[in-house]
Amino acid sequence: MRTEAPWGRRTLLAIGALALLCVPLLHLSDYTMRVATMTCVYVVAAAGWTLIGGYANQITLGQATMFGIGAYVSTMLFVHFHVSPWIGGPLGAMAAALAAAVIGLLVFRLWGAYFALVTLALAEMVRILVEYAQPITGGPQGISVPFVRNSLWLLQFPEAKDYYEIAALLVILALALARAVQSSPLGYRLRAIRDDEVAAKLAGINVFRTKMIAFMLGAVLTALAGTLYAQITGFVDPDSVLSITLSVQLALYAIIGGAQVWWGPLAGAALLVPLGQAMTGSGSGAGAGLAKIVYGLLLVAIVVIQPLGIAGFVKSLQRRKRAAPSEAIAP
Amino acid sequence: MITVRGIAKHFGGLTVLRDVNFSVAAGEIVGLIGPNGAGKSTLFNILCGIIRANSGEITFEGRRIEHLQPHRICESGLTKTSQIVRVFAGMSVVENALVGALLHARSVAQARAEGLAALKRVGLSGSEERQASDLALVDRMRLELARALCTRPRLLLVDELMAGLNAAEVSAMLELLQSLRDEGITLIVIEHNMAALMRLCDRVLALDTGSIIAQGTPEGVSRDPRVIESYLGEKFARALNS
Ligand SMILES: Nc1ncnc2c1ncn2[C@@H]1O[C@H](COP(=O)(O)OP(=O)(O)OP(=O)(O)O)[C@@H](O)[C@H]1O
Numbered sequence: 001m002r003t004e005a006p007w008g009r010r011t012l013l014a015i016g017a018l019a020l021l022c023v024p025l026l027h028l029s030d031y032t033m034r035v036a037t038m039t040c041v042y043v044v045a046a047a048g049w050t051l052i053g054g055y056a057n058q059i060t061l062g063q064a065t066m067f068g069i070g071a072y073v074s075t076m077l078f079v080h081f082h083v084s085p086w087i088g089g090p091l092g093a094m095a096a097a098l099a100a101a102v103i104g105l106l107v108f109r110l111w112g113a114y115f116a117l118v119t120l121a122l123a124e125m126v127r128i129l130v131e132y133a134q135p136i137t138g139g140p141q142g143i144s145v146p147f148v149r150n151s152l153w154l155l156q157f158p159e160a161k162d163y164y165e166i167a168a169l170l171v172i173l174a175l176a177l178a179r180a181v182q183s184s185p186l187g188y189r190l191r192a193i194r195d196d197e198v199a200a201k202l203a204g205i206n207v208f209r210t211k212m213i214a215f216m217l218g219a220v221l222t223a224l225a226g227t228l229y230a231q232i233t234g235f236v237d238p239d240s241v242l243s244i245t246l247s248v249q250l251a252l253y254a255i256i257g258g259a260q261v262w263w264g265p266l267a268g269a270a271l272l273v274p275l276g277q278a279m280t281g282s283g284s285g286a287g288a289g290l291a292k293i294v295y296g297l298l299l300v301a302i303v304v305i306q307p308l309g310i311a312g313f314v315k316s317l318q319r320r321k322r323a324a325p326s327e328a329i330a331p
Numbered sequence: 332m333i334t335v336r337g338i339a340k341h342f343g344g345l346t347v348l349r350d351v352n353f354s355v356a357a358g359e360i361v362g363l364i365g366p367n368g369a370g371k372s373t374l375f376n377i378l379c380g381i382i383r384a385n386s387g388e389i390t391f392e393g394r395r396i397e398h399l400q401p402h403r404i405c406e407s408g409l410t411k412t413s414q415i416v417r418v419f420a421g422m423s424v425v426e427n428a429l430v431g432a433l434l435h436a437r438s439v440a441q442a443r444a445e446g447l448a449a450l451k452r453v454g455l456s457g458s459e460e461r462q463a464s465d466l467a468l469v470d471r472m473r474l475e476l477a478r479a480l481c482t483r484p485r486l487l488l489v490d491e492l493m494a495g496l497n498a499a500e501v502s503a504m505l506e507l508l509q510s511l512r513d514e515g516i517t518l519i520v521i522e523h524n525m526a527a528l529m530r531l532c533d534r535v536l537a538l539d540t541g542s543i544i545a546q547g548t549p550e551g552v553s554r555d556p557r558v559i560e561s562y563l564g565e566k567f568a569r570a571l572n573s
């Protein structure tokens with residue numbers, strides 16, 4: 001792969017990014033554009049999970065906390081103090097990074113062996129706290145984001161599809177970051193930790209600091225997705241942005257797509273978000289039940305056949321293609 | 332270079348190290364021998380900070396290190412290769428070496444260049460792009476050595492690096508280790524291959540029942556009655572039986 005001209009690969013990526021931004025030119029239905037926009041939101045959120053869950057294989061089941069902090073901080077600032085989400089979003093991201101620092105301190109230092117369970121438990125605690133803080137968070141009922149006016153500064157548009165360009169831009173930024181991390185010293189250190197933590201220490205890697213950086217960076221990405229989600233849906237409640245379901249979904253998008261590579265969350269969310277939307281759209285009754293069974297079977301099939309997800313399929317195809325010529329000359 | 336005083340380690344009720352004392356001067360190659368389960372690997376893990384001793388002091392280049400994290404100890408110039416080989420299985424060979432070089436290199440490209448140079452030294456040229464998990468055991472041991480070298484150690488601990496090598500490979504490995512010493516790397520070598528140790532080491536430490544029971548020249552230690560009884564005798568007995 002390294003023998004390829006680097007500009008060739010870059011051009012390909014630039015074309016891909018441009019294509020993502022040009023999707024609205026296809027004049028798809030409002031419903032399709034809404035799904036595409038939400039897919040973008042989840043790609044960014046899952047990319048945040050990938051940095052720690054995929055690159056370092058530290059499976060967190062609490063990433064919804066970061067999404068929720070992003071959604072709640074910007075929304076509360078907007079509702080109570082009329083702060084633009086362009087400011088509230090980054091503040092939410094900072095708050096999420098801080099939360100990641102606290103959670104990371106607990107799990108990476110003290111309870112490393114139970115990382116998945118502890119992150120899940122802490123996420124539930126955050127959810128309960130938010131439900132108790134009714135006066136400022138709206139409690140279990142949540143808060144609506146009042147529609148003020150159609151305005152880029154307020155990040156408010158009449159329809160979900162109007163958010164598409166911003167969501168796509170955020171996808172490009174998030175994946176560019178994930179890709180940069182992957183080939184940076186940080187990326188190599190995370191891979192080393194994923195493969196063998198003791199060997200990583202013997203190679204001079206500060207395992208704790210490396211995990212912390214990845215966890216905090218990932219928190220920033222997922223929180224930004226949370227802010228965008230709140231603006232698009234105009235409504236935030238614990239069930240939609242702080243639930244275990246959301247945490248599991250984000251992990252699933254990344255794992256199904258292939259959590260060890262930067263484009264895994266894109267592949268996973270692009271496959272699963274539309275499928276999920278189609279299922280909720282298919283109403284109730286036998287049809288919907290069947291759809292859910294098929295969805296579940298699909299997930300199991302992918303994980304069983306290729307634990308490294310869609311990216312794993314692609315990689316093994318590439319390897320087979322490269323191996324083919326030498327097989328031809330073998331007796 | 333390194334001074335170890337009063338190291339003790341127990342796992343639950345099992346006392347592995349009772350009172351270990353020795354020191355190694357800069358530029359030495361020191362062998363560490365002892366029967367299976369004597370605690371040699373445990374001692375290496377303590378020196379590297381991978382496990383903590385229950386008591387004792389370790390002074391490395393004038394600085395106490397027994398409380399330091401492993402990555403700090405590695406930064407200060409002390410690392411090891413593992414008896415049960417530890418490579419990054421999901422990475423290519425050159426990436427494995429590169430990770431060690433990241434400790435000092437300013438960029439991934441520079442680390443890669445250093446990694447390639449280290450691979451050449453240990454005889455892994457031509458395998459750079461292979462998956463580390465595809466290598467034979469002997470080559471994975473070489474790879475771990477290359478990765479350790481990339482961290483630029485001044486004291487390198489080598490845990491049974493010659494197990495599984497044939498005679499020619501043992502000779503090549505001895506030459507490599509000697510050339511490392513010529514570059515200023517001090518070595519402590521755990522090895523069951525006594526012939527190899529005799530050729531390589533300036534001095535040998537014998538560990539048994541939790542402490543150093545004998546030390547001196549390889550010839551001297553191999554004639555020491557306690558060593559013969561506890562270790563060499565056992566080896567001879569095994570050789571006779573097989
Ligand atoms: N993490 C651990 N927990 C409990 N016991 C351990 C642990 N590590 C080592 N031991 C025990 O400590 C003793 C010393 O083990 P160690 O691996 O240090 O021996 P060694 O001298 O390297 O032996 P060998 O020549 O077989 O490699 C053994 O009895 C071993 O079972």
Ligand SMILES: [Mg+2]
Nearest residue numbers: 371372373414
């Ligand atoms: Mg051992």
